[in-house]
Amino acid sequence: MAEAKKAAAAGADIVVGSEMMLCPYISSDSLFEDDAYVKAVSDAAVYIGKQSKDIAAVLIFGGIAINDPPQPEYRNEDGRIRKYNAAFIAQAGRFIRNKYKIPYAIKSLHPNYRVFDDARHFYCQRKLALEWRAPFEDLLQPFTVTIRGEEYNLGVMLCEDMWDIDYPQKPSQILAANGADILINLSCSPWSWHKNQKRDAVVRAICRQTGLPFVYVNNVGCMNNGKNFITFDGASTIYNSDGDIVAMTKLYEVETKIVTLRDHLLPMGREEEDDIEQLFAAIKVAAQTHWDMSPPQNRNKVVIGVSGGIDSALSVAFYAYLLGSDRVLAVNMPYKNFNAEETKNDAAELCRRIGVEYRVVPIDDVVDTLCALADIEVGTSPHKTTQAITRMNILASISTSVGGWFTCNANWTEIAFGYGTLNADLRGYFNPWGNCRKADVYRLANFMNTLHWRYGMIPQSIINRPPMDELTASGAGERKDPFDYGSVTENGYHDQMVRAIVAFRFNAETFLEAYMDGTLEEKLQLSAGRIKNLFPTCQAFVGDLERCFTLFHAAVHKRVQSVPMPLVDKRSFGWDFRESMLPWHPTTRYLKLKSQVLGTE
Helix, strand or coil: CHHHHHHHHCCCCEEECCCCCCCCCCCCHHHHCCHHHHHHHHHHHHHHHHHHHHCCCEEEEEEEEECCCCCCCCECCCCCECEEEEEEEEECCEECCCCCCCCCEECCCCCCCCCCCHHHCCCCHHHHHHHHCCCHHHHCCCEEEEECCEEEEEEEEEHHHHCCCCCCCCHHHHHHHCCCCEEEEECCCCCCCCHHHHHHHHHHHHHHHHCCCEEEECCEEEEECCCEEEEEEECCEEECCCCCEEEECCECCCCCCCCCCCCCCCCCCCCCCCHHHHHHHHHHHHHHHHHHHCCHHHCCEEEEECCCCHHHHHHHHHHHHHHCHHHEEEEECCCCCCCCHHHHHHHHHHHHHHCCEEEECCCHHHHHHHHHHHCCCCCCHHHHHHHHHHHHHHHHHHHHHHCEEEECCCCHHHHHCCCCCCCCCCCCCECCCCCCCHHHHHHHHHHHCCCHHHCCCCCHHHHHCCCCCCCCCCCCCCCCCCCCCCCCCCCCHHHHHHHHHHHCCCCHHHHHHHHHHCCHHHHCCCCCCHHHHHCCCHHHHHHHHHHHHHHHHHCHHHHCCCCCEEECCCCCCCCCCCCCCCCCCCCHHHHHHHHHHHHCC
């Protein structure tokens, strides 16, 4: 209300907020199935509507609308109180009603994909039209307001209503046909790669179809669904009737911007940061939000198991940057001669450069005692697992003693193929890199080394070193993981495979087809010749493909118990990518394609 009053005092005639701005849009059953909570949010909207009598402007804001009083015949399909994801249009102490006497704009198109599940809790305009036996086009009406003695018809809609390409209903075109003078979209649209450019193209098409200017107002900050921390970059934008950008807000900043649409506003370009800067900003917002939401007794320290590898090194540098070096405790946990001197020295040097507390806690006695009790032999897989679990237990104990929590440092590629121990390195309180390919980790480390905060904070030897597990004596200093990761300058095959499977829904058939027609490297954005160098024969390629798909499906039992992580790519494990614990079964068509591929051997 304070910002609305200041904007009105500065001459604003209409003040617009974002979708569901009175409560988290990406929330949970515990809130949206709580009638008392829902009524409190609805009451807040009513309060703002009444307070608008003291503000010389039209207020448009998002929240939850309910039937008042709730009638038994007006229930959601789950039998609960009827709720709408709504935009309220308030002026002079009352809500403006449209021609159908509805006192708010109801979201028409409910997304039911990725992290969105509107229909689980809210009733949409399309269902209301069916219930009232009214044409949807008649129900979707603009709201008429009087500003400085003139009437204006405001075409108000919510988020998905502008992303109508896959829906038979086109809210923007309907509002224009019903007399709207301007289109205003209240959004809660997450950041993702090049989302703003894609949105610009969508809005440009709408403006050219309708001949109307378009106002887009987005949320800023971070929300979560328990598994995924989802960032919102704001990027609120105004477009003229040709679809050109004429005004925009700063990224990730809460900002009130006043724009006079009657002025001749010159088109402007959108200055986007490069991909890694955008990725860093999104993870920073998510991690800060997670920290702020942690219980006070756990906000003394972030405890990080630092091995001398790139993932943990990035965690140390990142959290020291985010929270301050005094908030980070790095722990190196060597076992006998399994850990190379170079990795131990690099871990110590990293912490010295950044100025974080560094502890060395040998795990020889604990591991040997546990293995003796469980009759586990040195060098076996159970022996490796015992080392990993011991390290996790030490981190958990230290976290408790210092009043903090410990990170999970696993990256997206490792999580995808189950390359980690469930009750060890895949545990933790938060995983900042869980939606980052290994190449992203290298690139983020390289990016952090360019920050003025600590120039060159991560030793280059850590960035240059190939991954190693150091879980056997012979493995010290040797690469053991069987994946082709990317680097600062190049994409890796298995990195890109994970992104293709999760974000773009490539199946095994897709890989075989692209391999056969020679387009796989192009589709995975790999350098020419990389696949041939990795797999000299067709048999080698098919063998790796089946190995990876088997590993991917076998690792579901680990992923469904995953640590909360930021959602920063086009898809993420967690509630963004819902999985069942089922084995991989090659289709009949896959087997036919495989036979064709191997027949060329």
